[in-house]
Amino acid sequence: MIETITKFLPSVEGPKGVISFKTRLKWTGIILFIFLIMGYISLYGVSQRTYERFTLFEMILGSSMGSLITLGIGPIVTASIILQLLVGSKILGLDLTKKEDREKFQGLQKLLTVLFCFFEGAAYVIFGVIQPAVPSFEYIFLLTLQLAIGGILVMLMDEVVSKWGIGSGVSLFIAAGVSKSIFVKMFNPFSFGAELPAGAIPQAIVALGIGDMTIAIDALLPVLFTILVFLVVVYAQGIEVEIPLAFGALSGFGRRWPLKFIYTSNIPVILTSALLANLMLLGSMFAAKGMPIFGEFDEYNRPISGILYYISSPPNFVLSLIRGTLTFEMILRALGYIIFMCLGAVIFSLLWVQTSGMDAKSVAEQIQSIGMSIPGFRRDPRIIEQVLSKYITPLTIMGGLFVGLLASFADLTGAIGSGTGILLTVMIIYNFYEQISLRYLEEMHPALRSFFE
Structure with missing residues (x-):
């Protein structure tokens, strides 16, 4: 029954032959561009509010709150976690050394991902993470549908990168989100009403200029630790x-x-x-x-x-x-x-x-x-x-x-x-x-x- 259902799920057809590096690079770039653009497309019917408190979730889940990619890779990794636990505990009797069982696993993961797109979308709206502009059933349904569609599109884009691009879409989306966050937090020269710039490096430069070593050290320490983590990971x-x-x-x-x-x-x-x-x-x-x-x-x-x-x-x-x-x-x-x-x-x-x-x-x-x-x-x-x-x-x-x-x-x-x-x-x-x-x-x-x- 599950195999019959998975046949009707949206999927990306894989290449029939060897793909050149140029083609893979092109598709990786296209998907990354689409993903970033989707992060700026606001949901229709969502209330205008700030989502700064969800910054960590956005980075880890490759999402952008209030946009079409609000769910990010959440449904994909949640489905993966549950299936791995079920297979690892032998509750789900699949032998992943066999090709047919691996195909069943992938089909189940896709089905579970689609279900989680709708479940998480509804949960985000019902529990107030994403608030409708008008608290009515129509707006709640509309927001849930948009969130689910966005999650399914992310799943399909992950498939495109895996089959036609370089690496995996999940990794690409996380790297894109974190890189954007690091760049802004490190180099942002604007102050947004405060006396000092928001970016760590401009903040340290201004602090040194006014002779405040405490602020300069506080701003530079995260930068130094960022470089240290980078070097340790590359070495390992x-x-x-x-x-x-x-x-x-x-x-x-x-x-x-x-x-x-x-x-x-x-x-x-x-x-x-x-x-x-x-x-x-x-x-x-x-x-x-x-x-x-x-x-x-x-x-x-x-x-x-x-x-x-x-x-x-x-x-x-x-x-x-x-x-x-x-x-x-x-x-x-x-x-x-x-x-x-x-x-x-x-x-x-x-x-x-x-x-x-x-x-x-x-x-x-x-x-x-x-x-x-x-x-x-x-x-x-x-x-x-x-x-x-x-x-x-x-x-x-x-x-x-x-x-x-x-x-x-x-x-x-x-x-x-x-x-x-x-x-x-x-x-x-x-x-x-x-x-x-x-x-x-x-x-x-x-x-x-x-x-x-």
Whole structure:
């Protein structure tokens, strides 16, 4: 029945042949342009209000509140989280090493994403995240429909990038949102009624000009931490374990199979951050209706009590530490946030390996299919799987733990664009760079090729 329903869902047809780098770059650029334009298209019938309190959600979920992309990648990652948990706990009996089960998984994910587009759209309007200009059923229905359509369009654009572009649409949309936020917060020269510019660098320059070192240091510290996080992520991305392989048919010839330290890349952090963002949003919705299930929230949508308060990053943690104003409650919140991010990243890292075909069994089959084996061991995929398990399982856990720890540390430093946002963006851009340099180097113009070599 589910397979029948998924056939009627909107989809993007994949290419029938090999696509050139120029074509992939063109489609990636087109989708990015459309996505950014959609962020400036306001919903019809929405009340005119500010959405500054949702800045963090916008960055993590690649959304723009009050616009056609209000839901962002929320429905996509929510559907992915639920399905991975169902498959990982064996509630959903799918063997993702089989092609037909992977196709079922993808179909279920698309169906669940569409359902969440309507569910989240209705929840946003009913719980007051998006308020109608006129509180009537017609306006509520109209806003819900627009939000759902926007979410489905984002899902289809993600498909276009995955099949016709470079990388994934989800990663592209997150990187676009965070990059825009970092650029504005770092270089904005306007003051908006205040004495000092809003941007960190112009603010520091003006503060130094008037001789106020305290303001200058406060403005520059987030910039320095942003650069530090950037350098740490780039360095960690280059760490890998190489498994020596040999060709069975050609004696003396071989290659190395690289396994990255951050084995599952940025996926665990995307899913953990999206989970926390969804919990925050859900908590604020219930609190606004007088049901503080997850705690109370202030006017800036920040938790001030309850369980979410103790798993959210305390603001200005490092500045408070430097100034000597750090409290025990702030330390408790920081520990809770670090534990949540690390534990979530490890769990999603383990689940992602199983659902994406990156587990030892799948990699062993890939190695076997190209006629290679590990020197000193029999050419049996089960033997190769046993050897790979000694590397892949620890790398999966350590890589997930590392990105969770780095994301939480970066958030505690107060880095511009949120630490999690910077971590995701740097890893996304680095992955784009790697994909281009590995797959499309020969097709590039000589001037561009030298940059990627």
